[in-house]
């Protein structure tokens with residue numbers, strides 16, 4: 237039996253891209269999914285697709301910038317399935333822009349979703365995982381969490397933060413048998429570049445994304461981290477398109 241079978245997995249940002257692909261990959265391997273995002277119609281459709289293939293999924297509309305909503309998401313998972321084995325803090329956005337443009341609202345949103353959303357996800361699941369002395373928290377960073385480019389200062393700052401938080405979490409919780417994984421994708425085909433509001437920059441990024449790989453590639457990496465025996469932690473992975481130099 238696969239080490240994914242019957243695991244309860246909560247995924248934020250499950251309504252598209254990497255989150256959606258991961259939900260489908262893990263459902264096919266027998267996990268019980270709890271899908272979270274803001275767009276209910278998407279979540280409903282993905283749940284139906286998973287169920288039509290014999291998988292198990294429930295969903296809860298959740299805005300990760302609300303600590304209360306993320307707490308309620310974890311409570312919903314535990315009420316329904318009795319436990320949370322894996323929390324995947326994946327929700328994120330990437331409205332790139334040079335600092336001089338002072339798109340402060342976009343900075344705030346990135347900080348709220350990409351950093352605070354991850355912290356709220358950790359806060360929501362850590363008590364029950366510590367109690368069970370078992371669990372796995374997977375946080376989605378980026379190659380931009382390793383490198384900084386022009387127009388990427390704030391996005392990179394949020395993704396560096398995800399790596400720092402996850403490594404701190406590892407050091408604090410390894411003693412409690414809680415695994416942590418940082419996933420750092422390169423260019424992956426998804427809706428992510430749609431959050432770039434500057435037309436010129438969006439065009440340049442669309443060009444860069446011509447080499448993007450499918451979200452399934454990241455889903456497979458996440459499945460690999462989850463399916464290891466519980467005494468093995470895959471702490472960090474960078475997954476780039478082969479042709480990506482950055």
Ligand SMILES: NC(=O)c1ccc[n+]([C@@H]2O[C@H](COP(=O)([O-])OP(=O)(O)OC[C@H]3O[C@@H](n4cnc5c(N)ncnc54)[C@H](OP(=O)(O)O)[C@@H]3O)[C@@H](O)[C@H]2O)c1
Nearest residue numbers: 249251253254273274275299300327328378424426427428
């Ligand atoms: N694609 C790439 O090239 C790439 C590379 C490196 C890292 N990443 C990271 O991978 C993660 C997933 O991105 P993706 O590429 O799959 O992009 P995506 O298709 O745009 O997915 C982003 C997801 O985040 C959700 N989301 C955004 N704001 C939210 C909020 N306030 N509350 C709850 N959910 C929210 C969106 O759902 P709703 O709009 O329905 O809420 C959506 O499901 C992000 O953290 C991103 O930074 C992506």
